[in-house]
Amino acid sequence: MKYFQPQSVREAVEIARTSEADFLAGGTDLVLHMQTGKIQPIALIDLGKISELKLIRKTPEYLEIGSMATFAELGQNELIDKHAHALWLACQTMGSPQIRNQATLGGNLGNCSPAADGLPPLLALGAEVELISGNGDEVVSLERLLSRTPLLTQDTLIRGFRIPLKGLQSGFAKLGRRRALAIARLSVAVAIEIEGDLATDVRVALGAVGRRAFLSESLAQELSGQEINEAWIEKGVEQVQRIVREALGARASAPYKRVAVAGVFREALASFIPEGGLKA
Numbered sequence: 001m002k003y004f005q006p007q008s009v010r011e012a013v014e015i016a017r018t019s020e021a022d023f024l025a026g027g028t029d030l031v032l033h034m035q036t037g038k039i040q041p042i043a044l045i046d047l048g049k050i051s052e053l054k055l056i057r058k059t060p061e062y063l064e065i066g067s068m069a070t071f072a073e074l075g076q077n078e079l080i081d082k083h084a085h086a087l088w089l090a091c092q093t094m095g096s097p098q099i100r101n102q103a104t105l106g107g108n109l110g111n112c113s114p115a116a117d118g119l120p121p122l123l124a125l126g127a128e129v130e131l132i133s134g135n136g137d138e139v140v141s142l143e144r145l146l147s148r149t150p151l152l153t154q155d156t157l158i159r160g161f162r163i164p165l166k167g168l169q170s171g172f173a174k175l176g177r178r179r180a181l182a183i184a185r186l187s188v189a190v191a192i193e194i195e196g197d198l199a200t201d202v203r204v205a206l207g208a209v210g211r212r213a214f215l216s217e218s219l220a221q222e223l224s225g226q227e228i229n230e231a232w233i234e235k236g237v238e239q240v241q242r243i244v245r246e247a248l249g250a251r252a253s254a255p256y257k258r259v260a261v262a263g264v265f266r267e268a269l270a271s272f273i274p275e276g277g278l279k280a
């Protein structure tokens with residue numbers, strides 16, 4: 001099998017376009033898939049030497065994250081903690097310390113498992129994804145990207161993510177520990193824009209209740225523009241249970257997940273709403 005180690009994004013995309021090779025990031029998913037025979041790449045393009053893909057920085061408008069930033073790097077970064085707290089929280093509980101050292105956020109999206117821990121926080125925070133392919137550059141909201149099939153064409157490189165700096169407060173919680181190949185059973189990310197005592201814009205994303213993580217439009221409508229109090233939380237619990245019931249239909253896990261999501265939703269809120277309520 002051929003192995004390439006490009007020094008730049010353009011070089012990587014050009015190799016992908018001409019060689020039908022697969023991108024290799026941390027390899028925590030890809031190498032396993034190769035071992036089990038699920039994927040048999042013709043060639044690999046190791047992205048590890050492209051330093052721009054590892055950047056984590058703040059511009060006046062965005063928090064920018066290169067696709068090769070690892071979960072360990074993100075989970076130790078103060079900018080992520082401050083401006084993308086839900087993602088920071090997800091990085092603390094993802095996999096094991098060894099996995100977090102290897103696994104990248106770009107690979108999490110590239111693999112796009114239903115239980116990918118990075119995706120609900122990015123969805124809730126309104127992240128956009130920067131893509132580069134033989135056809136040119138594109139910036140697309142993660143929400144829209146996740147509705148595409150296939151997610152990416154073979155020669156499309158995820159350059160990185162940009163999270164608008166809107167001063168959102170956010171949190172994350174998940175149920176179930178991921179052992180070896182078992183997947184997280186449920187995850188919830190919540191991001192809220194606050195004005196005074198009001199939650200003006202509420203975004204809730206769910207993981208492991210569908211084929212891919214998704215943002216709930218109806219929850220946003222039900223919960224936005226209101227004061228955060230116990231009644232609001234109860235309404236959220238009721239609605240999130242309805243969404244899980246609708247998403248899972250008659251699947252065997254449905255009754256269990258419908259009950260469990262109530263606790264995970266509360267935990268996600270408690271991960272950033274201090275006792276006594278929100279402070280603007």
Ligand SMILES: Cc1cc2nc3c(=O)[nH]c(=O)nc-3n(C[C@H](O)[C@H](O)[C@H](O)COP(=O)(O)OP(=O)(O)OC[C@H]3O[C@@H](n4cnc5c(N)ncnc54)[C@H](O)[C@@H]3O)c2cc1C
Nearest residue numbers: 025026027028029030095103104107108110111116117158
């Ligand atoms: C023991 C174990 C525990 C795990 N626990 C968790 C967990 O708790 N939560 C969780 O979410 N995941 C978990 N995972 C899954 C995995 O670690 C993550 O999905 C990880 O983020 C994948 O990143 P990677 O850098 O290793 O990607 P790779 O394995 O290198 O790549 C994955 C896929 O993405 C593509 N890709 C990678 N980078 C790019 C790019 N820049 N542009 C385009 N395509 C790209 C690759 O071609 C490949 O198809 C676990 C895996 C293992 C083995």
